[in-house]
Amino acid sequence: MKSRTVWDEESNRTLAQDLVIWYDEEKRLLPWRENTDPYRVWVSEIMLQQTQVVTVIPYFLRFLDWFPTIKDLAEAPEARILKAWEGLGYYSRVRNMQIAAQQIMTEFNGEMSSDLTDILTLKGIGPYTGGAIASISFNRVEPAIDGNVMRVYSRLYCLSDDIAKPKSRKVFDAKVRATMSSERPGDFNQALMDLGATVCTPKAPKCEECPLQKYCESYQKGTMLDYPVKSKKQKAVPKYYLALAMENKQHEYYFKQRPDEGLLRKMWTFPLVEVTKKEYETYLKNWRHYQEQLISPELLVAESSEDDLLEKLTEIEQQIIWQTQPLGEVTHLFTHLKWHLLICYGRLKPDFKQELASDERFLPIEEHQSLSFPKAQQKMIQIMNEKSD
DNA sequence: AAGTCGGGGGT
DNA sequence: ACCCCAGACTT
Numbered sequence: 001m002k003s004r005t006v007w008d009e010e011s012n013r014t015l016a017q018d019l020v021i022w023y024d025e026e027k028r029l030l031p032w033r034e035n036t037d038p039y040r041v042w043v044s045e046i047m048l049q050q051t052q053v054v055t056v057i058p059y060f061l062r063f064l065d066w067f068p069t070i071k072d073l074a075e076a077p078e079a080r081i082l083k084a085w086e087g088l089g090y091y092s093r094v095r096n097m098q099i100a101a102q103q104i105m106t107e108f109n110g111e112m113s114s115d116l117t118d119i120l121t122l123k124g125i126g127p128y129t130g131g132a133i134a135s136i137s138f139n140r141v142e143p144a145i146d147g148n149v150m151r152v153y154s155r156l157y158c159l160s161d162d163i164a165k166p167k168s169r170k171v172f173d174a175k176v177r178a179t180m181s182s183e184r185p186g187d188f189n190q191a192l193m194d195l196g197a198t199v200c201t202p203k204a205p206k207c208e209e210c211p212l213q214k215y216c217e218s219y220q221k222g223t224m225l226d227y228p229v230k231s232k233k234q235k236a237v238p239k240y241y242l243a244l245a246m247e248n249k250q251h252e253y254y255f256k257q258r259p260d261e262g263l264l265r266k267m268w269t270f271p272l273v274e275v276t277k278k279e280y281e282t283y284l285k286n287w288r289h290y291q292e293q294l295i296s297p298e299l300l301v302a303e304s305s306e307d308d309l310l311e312k313l314t315e316i317e318q319q320i321i322w323q324t325q326p327l328g329e330v331t332h333l334f335t336h337l338k339w340h341l342l343i344c345y346g347r348l349k350p351d352f353k354q355e356l357a358s359d360e361r362f363l364p365i366e367e368h369q370s371l372s373f374p375k376a377q378q379k380m381i382q383i384m385n386e387k388s389d
Numbered sequence: 390a391a392g393t394c395g396g397g398g399g400t
Numbered sequence: 401a402c403c404c405c406a407g408a409c410t411t
Contacts, residue, residue, distance in 0.1 A: 048406040052398065056406090089395030092409075126408045146406050166390070193406060202404060203400080 006179055008214055015215045016181035016188055022211035023191035028053070028198075031060055036186065038112035038137035039070050045129045046093050053197070059088055071110060074101035096124030114138040127169070136186035143176040144189040145169065148196030154228035155200060155218040164231045240280035241272040243341045243380055245327060248348040248362055255371060257359035263337070268361070268371040270380065272341070283326055283342050328383040332376035343380055 007014050013021075027033070030053065032044035043063055047056045063084050067073040073081070076098065085094040100122035104110060113119055116134040120126070125133070131144035143149070150163040150172050157175060161168035181188040199206045207219050218224045246254040255268045275283075327343040356362070361371065365381060373381070 045406070050394090050405060050407065051396080053406080055397065087396080089397085090407085092394065093407090096408080124408065128407060132406085144406085147404085148406060197406075 006215070010214075014181075015179050015212060018211050018215075019191045019195070020181055020184055020187050023187055023194065026198075027190070027194055031057060033190075036137045038133055040064065041133050041136050042112065042125075042129070043097070045132045046097055046124065047088065049093065049129070050090060051088060055088070059084070070101045070104050070112070073098055074105045093124060099123040100125065112137070114140070116140060116142055132189060135189045139184075139186060141177075141180065141182050141185045143173055143180060144193075145172050145176060146193075148200075149176065149189075149192045151202065151228045152192055152196050152200045152212075155205070155224050156212060156216050158217045158221070158223065158227065160227075160229045162231050163228045238277065238338045238340060240275050240277050240340045241342070242275055242280075242283065242326075242344050243270040243272055243330070245270055245343050245345045245380070245384065246348060247345070249350055250362070251364065252362040253365050254348075255361045255363055257361075257371075264374045266372075267374045267377070269374060269377045270343075280340060280342060283344075284329060328380070330376060330379045330383060332379060339376055341376060341380060343383065 008018070011018070030044075032040050034040075044056065044060055047060055047063075066080065066084055067076055078095075078098070081094050081098055082091060085091055088094075103122055104112060108118065112133065114134070114137075116130055119133055120130045128144055128146050131142040134140040134142045135144060147163065150168075153159060153172050153175050154161070154163065159171060159175070161171045163172075176192075195210070195212070199210050205224055207213055207216070207224060210216065210219075213219055216224075218227055244254070248254070254271070256271050257266060257268050258264050260266060327345040330339075330341040330343065332339045332341070363371065365384060368378075368381070
């Protein structure tokens with residue numbers, strides 16, 4: 001018995017049949033769809049990687065005009081192929097395509113092989129493009145799975161696999177193989193592309209127009225917008241801190257233990273005062289200015305504090321005579337954070353006395369037996385040691 | 390598995 | 401200022 005999400009009893013049609021029927025009616029008329037010549041399909045699929053259809057059309061026509069055959073492409077001067085790609089971006093695509101064209105000339109007698117295994121040996125042709133060529137040009141029952149198809153299928157079957165993860169690919173591959181047309185695999189794949197581009201769009205899918213509506217599990221639940229699940233490429237968020245290196249009369253530095261929860265819990269660092277990027281850059285700029293003039297840090301111990309800084313400091317930190325310019329800079333990368341640390345040096349007023357809490361210590365800078373310092377703190381200590389050499 | 394490679398479009 | 405891409409290669 002067939003599943004109702006693959007086969008519709010009422011119309012007695014399969015998902016694939018409904019999709020191809022829709023495609024016959026609604027397919028976009030595009031230059032590379034005039035015929036299924038593998039060279040044309042290849043060129044179009046490479047151009048369409050990470051690039052919109054409207055952008056590709058004029059490039060495609062000119063490319064076929066300049067390089068009508070695989071042989072022409074293989075023999076073209078490099079400057080010419082780069083010119084043909086100018087403005088499209090991802091220029092390794094066209095370099096790889098020429099290498100592949102040369103592969104085809106020497107290894108495949110000048111013709112695109114109809115065997116997917118052969119096709120995948122060509123430079124720049126991966127699973128998606130290989131599947132597209134094999135299905136469209138050679139009628140092979142092979143899926144062509146890109147971000148678009150994964151969006152459609154994640155909604156069809158409520159697949160929560162993270163489409164940003166390479167290993168999710170096999171989940172979608174299995175689903176597409178189980179549902180695709182064996183009669184018209186090329187049209188089926190192109191229909192999925194059109195559906196993803198025009199109906200099953202990321203933000204506002206037009207479900208009322210969708211030929212697969214009755215098969216779509218997320219539509220029936222109203223959860224279309226929950227799919228696809230895609231982890232954000234968590235680029236490290238920049239954070240900016242002033243790291244306060246405070247020295248007392250005994251040449252010890254003030255360290256503070258981080259809280260019992262969160263990042264670097266219970267580790268010891270200089271006090272870190274978070275500032276904006278703009279503030280940070282202002283401090284940094286001033287530091288570089290003085291560094292170029294080779295002014296000794298000793299001469300820079302100022303009588304007064306930085307005005308902006310003062311407001312953010314704790315009681316003890318306000319008892320410091322601050323050097324007006326930072327001592328150095330350290331960056332440290334975490335999985336999700338990028339720390340920018342500006343080392344600000346200051347001396348405790350000689351007459352200052354205060355009880356220290358259990359999470360505060362004064363230690364010689366070279367002392368690192370009794371406390372645990374995170375890497376970022378070690379980097380700061382190293383810089384300070386270099387300065388004092 | 391993560392980083393790299395351009396650019397244009399939409400919001 | 402983000403997010404979305406008709407991906408494949410390198411490390």
